[in-house]
Amino acid sequence: MQYALYYWTGIQGRGEFVRLALEDAGADYVDMARVHGDAVMQPFLDGHSEGAQPFAPPFLKAGRQVIAQVAAILDFLGPTLDLVPQAASRRMQALQWQLTIADLVAEVHDTHHPIAASKYYEDQKTEARARAAAMRGERLPKFLGYFEQVLKANGGRHPLREHSYVDLSLFQLLSGLDYMFPRRMQALWPTLPLLRALKDRVEQRPGIAAYLASERRLAFNTNGIFRHYPELDDGK
Amino acid sequence: MQYALYYWTGIQGRGEFVRLALEDAGADYVDMARVHGDAVMQPFLDGHSEGAQPFAPPFLKAGRQVIAQVAAILDFLGPTLDLVPQAASRRMQALQWQLTIADLVAEVHDTHHPIAASKYYEDQKTEARARAAAMRGERLPKFLGYFEQVLKANGGRHPLREHSYVDLSLFQLLSGLDYMFPRRMQALWPTLPLLRALKDRVEQRPGIAAYLASERRLAFNTNGIFRHYPELDDGK
Numbered sequence: 001m002q003y004a005l006y007y008w009t010g011i012q013g014r015g016e017f018v019r020l021a022l023e024d025a026g027a028d029y030v031d032m033a034r035v036h037g038d039a040v041m042q043p044f045l046d047g048h049s050e051g052a053q054p055f056a057p058p059f060l061k062a063g064r065q066v067i068a069q070v071a072a073i074l075d076f077l078g079p080t081l082d083l084v085p086q087a088a089s090r091r092m093q094a095l096q097w098q099l100t101i102a103d104l105v106a107e108v109h110d111t112h113h114p115i116a117a118s119k120y121y122e123d124q125k126t127e128a129r130a131r132a133a134a135m136r137g138e139r140l141p142k143f144l145g146y147f148e149q150v151l152k153a154n155g156g157r158h159p160l161r162e163h164s165y166v167d168l169s170l171f172q173l174l175s176g177l178d179y180m181f182p183r184r185m186q187a188l189w190p191t192l193p194l195l196r197a198l199k200d201r202v203e204q205r206p207g208i209a210a211y212l213a214s215e216r217r218l219a220f221n222t223n224g225i226f227r228h229y230p231e232l233d234d235g236k
Numbered sequence: 237m238q239y240a241l242y243y244w245t246g247i248q249g250r251g252e253f254v255r256l257a258l259e260d261a262g263a264d265y266v267d268m269a270r271v272h273g274d275a276v277m278q279p280f281l282d283g284h285s286e287g288a289q290p291f292a293p294p295f296l297k298a299g300r301q302v303i304a305q306v307a308a309i310l311d312f313l314g315p316t317l318d319l320v321p322q323a324a325s326r327r328m329q330a331l332q333w334q335l336t337i338a339d340l341v342a343e344v345h346d347t348h349h350p351i352a353a354s355k356y357y358e359d360q361k362t363e364a365r366a367r368a369a370a371m372r373g374e375r376l377p378k379f380l381g382y383f384e385q386v387l388k389a390n391g392g393r394h395p396l397r398e399h400s401y402v403d404l405s406l407f408q409l410l411s412g413l414d415y416m417f418p419r420r421m422q423a424l425w426p427t428l429p430l431l432r433a434l435k436d437r438v439e440q441r442p443g444i445a446a447y448l449a450s451e452r453r454l455a456f457n458t459n460g461i462f463r464h465y466p467e468l469d470d471g472k
Contacts, residue, residue: 047385052329055336055382065325069335071307076328089301092312093288099305099335100291106342114350115363116370127351127363134352146291149283 003029003077004061006041006054011224012176012217014105015058017070018077020168023211025081031216033057071098074165083165090160097150097159097166101173104143108180109225111135112232121222121229132232136184140177144192151194158198170195171202176226180233187235239265239313240297242277242290247460248412248453250341251294253306254313256404259447261317267452269293307334310401319401326396333386333395333402337409340379344416345461347371348468357458357465368468372420376413380428387430394434406431407438412462416469423471 003022007015022029032040044066047053051066059068060076067073075095078084084094109117114131115124147170150159159166174195178185189196202208211217220226239258243251258265268276280302283289287302295304296312303309311331314320320330345353350367351360383406386395395402410431414421425432438444447453456462 047389052332053382053386053389054332055339055379065328067328067332069332072328072332072335075331092301092303092308095311096288096290096303096305096308099308099338102335103291103342106339110346110350114346115366116374118370118374127366130351130363134354138352138354143291146289150289153283153289 001028001062003027004032005029005058006032006044006061007058009033009038010218010221012172012220012226013058013224014070016172017169018058018060018073019216020172020208020211021074021077021081021083021165023216024168024205024207025077025083026207027077027081071095071102074098074169078165081165083163083168085160085162085164094160094164094166097147098169100143100146101166101169104139104173105225107135107139108176112227112229121227125231128229128232133234136181136234137236140181140184140188141191144177144188144195148192148195151198156194157201167198167202168208171199171208174199176220179220180226180228182228183233183235237264237298237316239263240268241265241294242268242280242297243294244277245269245274246454246457248408248456248462249294249460250306252408253405254294254296254309255452256408256444256447257310257313257317257319257401259452260404260441260443261313261319262443263313263317307331307338310334310405314401317401319399319404321396321398321400330396330400330402333383334405336379336382337402337405340375340409341461343371343375344412348463348465357463361467364465364468369470372417372470373472376417376420376424377427380413380424380431384428384431387434392430392433393437403434403438404444407435407444410435412456412460415456416462416464418464419469419471 005015005018007013041057043049044054044059050064054066054068058070059066060073067076078091078094084091111132112121112128113124114127121128154161158164222228241251241254243249277293279285280290280295286300290302290304294306295302296309303312314327314330320327347368348357348364349360350363357364390397394400458464
């Protein structure tokens with residue numbers, strides 16, 4: 001089946017978590033907005049297309065089915081793309097971990113937009129500085145320490161003891177954090193050896209390596225979720 | 237099967253979304269922390285219990301399986317408790333909508349804690365006021381207008397055209413918002429007739445009515461996710 005992925009052009013954003021799964025599996029997909037422009041998403045967002053109305057991109061069209069929300073899309077794709085264990089209980093574990101990644105991603109967004117998503121970063125810079133200190137000092141060690149412990153408890157290489165979309169999402173999360181908080185991550189990496197190794201392994205997977213080297217992989221930038229503003233970073 | 241629900245005592249919090257599903261279905265469950273104290277959760281959070289380590293409460297123990305994250309727990313319970321349609325595509329729709337509810341719930345929390353979850357509200361009151369204005373003016377109309385439209389597109393009564401855990405979660409969301417933003421919600425309700433009727437219908441379901449009248453239903457308070465601070469509310 002050919003999948004249609006719908007996500008904003010110009011940024012990696014939340015769409016990248018889906019893109020990595022499709023690329024890793026070598027799935028046949030069209031990145032609709034990149035081909036037809038962002039306007040191609042509007043009928044779906046307005047509820048004028050067939051399938052469930054998405055609240056926001058990314059969403060995926062698979063036949064007549066429209067699925068929104070990154071974790072739901074990955075839960076849907078997982079079995080077909082062989083990116084999740086077959087057993088229902090382990091597929092549920094993958095979903096649980098993906099949702100914890102999603103929680104941190106939402107917090108990452110609000111780090112540079114603590115007051116309002118609709119306002120410019122420049123208009124909430126002071127508040128962003130305060131929030132970034134809490135992110136660096138409390139939230140990153142808590143979330144990343146948790147995933148390090150999950151890896152340790154499951155043989156060290158994969159949260160699910162085999163390759164899954166959770167590995168790909170952890171790779172994207174860690175790559176984004178490396179871009180956003182280079183000084184803080186440099187200080188944290190020595191405490192996260194298993195995550196470090198997982199990130200390196202994912203980067204070398206054939207589908208991922210080819211994707212990262214292609215023009216399809218956009219660079220991180222200050223319009224996306226992970227944004228590098230030097231004033232928000234610090235070693236501690 | 238008897239389920240064990242683990243969630244902080246003293247607040248409704250995110251645990252309430254799971255509790256409502258269990259109560260509506262008349263499921264056999266023990267609210268573990270209320271019986272044994274919050275400390276009963278620690279071995280799980282420390283990764284010293286069997287099953288997948290949860291990042292945070294709520295989590296559910298079902299036999300040997302431990303499931304964390306509200307949306308994952310409801311996706312797990314849905315088929316067994318007859319709280320989701322049987323077809324995989326419609327179960328996926330339910331998950332997608334539950335995740336959109338979860339997104340708003342996370343934003344609701346950050347409305348009173350825009351800078352750091354670890355700091356007191358009193359230490360981020362000024363920022364909370366600014367964030368609350370964006371929540372009331374932009375986010376609530378956007379999210380609630382979306383769910384009103386979803387109801388309209390699906391026959392008016394249920395997002396999934398039949399009773400599901402999504403109805404219960406919408407009830408909890410709307411109840412929490414009524415408590416947190418009474419003036420704003422009074423102004424919004426006339427624009428949300430289908431959600432208003434859904435909320436009233438859920439409240440009258442036998443399992444829910446009995447639960448709401450019981451001592452098990454804690455009152456909303458200013459320790460939970462939905463917090464009423466008069467200075468954060470306004471009709472617009």
